[in-house]
Amino acid sequence: MALPETPTRFIFFTGKGGVGKTSLSCASGLALAEAGKTVLIVSTDPASNLDEVLGTPLGDQPTAIAGAPGLYGLNIDPEAAAFAYRERMVAPYRGLLPAAAIASMEEQFSGACTVEIAAFDAFAKLLGDDAATAAFDHVIFDTAPTGHTLRLLTLPSAWGDFIASATGGASCLGPLAGLETQKALYGATVAHLADPKMTTVVLVSRAEGAALREAERTRGELADLGVTNQRLALNGVFTAPRGEDAIADAMTLRGLEALADMPAALAALPRSQTPFLPLGTVGLTALRQIAADTAAEATPAGPAPAAAFPSLPGGLEDLIDEIAAAGHGVVMTMGKGGVGKTTIAAALAIALARRGHRVTLSTTDPAAHVAQAVDGTVPGLTIARIDPKVEIAGYRAEVLEKAGKNLDAAGRAMLEEDLRSPCTEEIAVFQAFARTVDGGKDHFVVLDTAPTGHTILLLDAAEAYHREVLRTRADMPEAVRALLPRLRDPGFTKAIIVTLAEATPVHEAERLQRDLARAGITPFAWVITQSLLASGTTDRLLRQRGAYEAPFIARVATELAKRTALIPWAA
Template sequence: MALPSVDIRILFFTGKGGVGKTSLSCATGLALAEAGRQVLIVSTDPASNLDEVLGATLSQAPTAIPGAPGLFALNIDPEAAARDYRERMVGPYRGILPAAAIASMEEQFSGACTVEIAAFDEFAKLLGDPAATTDFDHVIFDTAPTGHTLRLLTLPSAWTEFIASSTGGASCLGPLAGLEKQKALYAATVAQLADAGATTLVLVSRPEHSALREAERTRGELAELGVTNLRLALNGVFTAAKPGDAIAEAMTARGRQALAAMPPGLARLPRTDTPFLPRGTVGLDSLRAMGADRISAPPSYLPMPEIAMPGGLDALVAEIAAAGHGVVMTMGKGGVGKTSVAAAVAVALARLGHTVTLSTTDPAAHVQDAVEGKVPGLTVTRIDPEREVAAYRDEVLAKAGGGLDMAGRAMLEEDLRSPCTEEIAVFRAFSRTVDEGKDRFVILDTAPTGHTILLLDAAEAYHREVLRTQAEMPDAVRSLLPRLRDPAFTRTIIVTLAEATPVHEAERLQADLARAGITPFAWVVNQSLLASGTTDPLLAQRGTYEVPFIERVVGNPSRRTALIPWTA
């Protein structure tokens, strides 16, 4: 792992969940500190495990890391920042507007976009105020702002005039209304991000197709903003030490295929490879090991630990099949295998003689590829987010954008590129697909989040503001919401990996669903090396690391858990 230039003071590590952003940022910070520099690591990840990785109890003030002179860290809590911001926005209206309207406003500011901008607010305070970090030679941020957030904060638009004239309101423009006074600070912060002489953004990925696609998407968004001071960090690069183990050989081949198909834009970036670790990256010794060119494995295979492991999908499928019809939704962060789990459930139900529709909203998912051959009784469809968003955007621009000037329309168009807009547009398409669950099984890969469900279940006045296309909630959506909350009709399956970040993020998802009145039907731990039967020493050692995470998942509220082994 090559150290950054001494002239590069600020490093941002970004990437999809589970690729190792926190591990690499901490390993880099530790290496810099042990080279004699003063280093501050800052995390704004709501599911941060920075405390766990560094072995220290952190707060929102720099904390010295025991055993690592010169290394400090702090945890910014963007959820708390978002709560504070939400109260600043909603507080003045308490006692003035009806309770239902207040509840609607609070939910409006509960989404991912508000958290994004609140997190950026905290970034800006550290970057824009030199006194805040003057004691440090390097400042390392774990989880950088997205290209969407940066575009929102750099649009050459008159925010105040647009927001004052907007009759529609918007899920992302609402938060911006309270950030008008911060414009100068944000402009300086974005300029700092683009300064190649002082700042480097590190795109973290694993040698996997989905992670590399996400890194390329981020690279493209940043390039549009003139941010090109990027590096690619490949984490978890694995090569089988010797032939003979089917799992090790398959993992090696998968990594090589993904790297061979790497998007050209990524391939041109300066690149650092970090080898596959046989253990978790918790503690300073493990972080030091990440800097090694090759990880040494035990000289021979060590037996996997004996634990009571959950069974496979069969028991879950049998319980689902007993209902005769309904909806199954697989949910989880990118890269955990939602699509393959959804396809497995759909195929199993079809082979039991049921009529099944398998569908997805994930633009990167290829559910048809996950189904081998034609399966009698199974229909594979796709809800196209681009088509749904385009139709929704046209409606909004026609109704809410007609009276806006050029700057206002530009701001509205940017808002309509937000994750929240896609959630709402795709949710409407769900109402058509879920309706089929009345007389067949519908398996949906990538379901709407709990935030979206709450967003569309708020007061009708808020529906008019958020949906902006009609005066009333569509009948199809109105009937859909009770179905999603009915455990006899809809069964939600949370998919995760037996690793720290995917499990933590899945727990956040479960809490999000609980706010929407939904309890998951089951959890699925995917791609388990512990259950794979591998005899490769390095992979077997990694299998033992999974034990506490499997045991944690087994204790989920539904008490239903399936474990799927990593297969060749």
């Protein structure tokens, strides 16, 4: 069976970035609509590409998908949701309070904290308010990469616990002020998530070790939250006759080994399996092909014409030479989930260390796998991770020590209540991020950053963080004060965009580059990973996939990037 069973009204697709959540959620929604159901597909990903896959521009209201009667799409745009939330909270006071007071309120409702609360508020209404989705037989959530998804799914309990423990309503200044009135909605959201008759969670994975480990971690954490109606969807499973091609043999063997080592609890879940498709999954025709359960219906195979690509970009060596010449600084790998940021970050860190430099390899990704990407000990290389739980505990203790020591009992209780807010995590993690970047003054720091949407929210949080930290503390760490200038300094920070040679990852990377430009950051280079075109494969389907890559490689190398490296898929 190519698509997972979707018997409940609410269906979540979740998993490691790049495993195909959007493709499978859209294919499932299309299949339900063509079976006569009315279906709404919702993206909760800050870096959504739902519009592109469905072929219809989407907004924050259900939009009919062209060519698919009964199918609708909706994006929960965090920035738009934050603007609407801010206006809802501030508008009643316009004309009643002085302009300076209004400006102060607007400032309190700025930054990542408001973005997250607003996005959750929109999500909770769709899941917890039956009237909001009464017109639909099914509501499918195409969720963000795993770390963001887990945080999103735990927010109902987090906000509920925060509100329940508050002695005088939500004391957190600014964004949390409107939460008290939402208790009933959040309670219904929690109930719907945990009701197996209402909600199914589809864990999407590739037949790869890292993706399956992520799926198992998600399975366990969701089960702990009471969400037990789970299914496993294996996507892009490739099999080829043995002995005909080294690349095809390696890809087949990796998949078989990963499935054989699958954790028992994950293997016990009801399972669907979608075959490897050599072309992209953008548009309704491609989505229907997923449901067809065969790769044979693809366009006839054939290599990329030699004239289309007289020379492919080289590997990482030239980039490493240029980075190493500076002697110190920060390197950030950035891009859509699943494109290989961790692998490239590890490769860069190891190469710099082997050239005699002192290097720290770290990650800000909630779903960190950076330690697994380094095989053995490399002299001069230190591996670190910004762990949200550790940073939150340290931040709370520091704020209570510095800002709470002179408060009376009531004031200290209010501060402690403020620090129980889930917003605290963004602040704590950002401080750790700034400290890590500070290390680039005297050695190399290589940061394997989170998937695109999370990364941009993190970077955008800098100035909001400056304001927020001043609200609870009398001083600001120098590392935080210097962070944005350092990120904007091309001599200090090298931002490397990592992508696959496919439509959605390249378009996503383009958006990332535009967002970075607005933040005053110019990418140093683009790296295209896992290229079958450059692999030398002779397998029919893999050669077809390689031919599909050619125009995307050309566009990156000639139009988008100042420097380009191409990494072949390696056996």
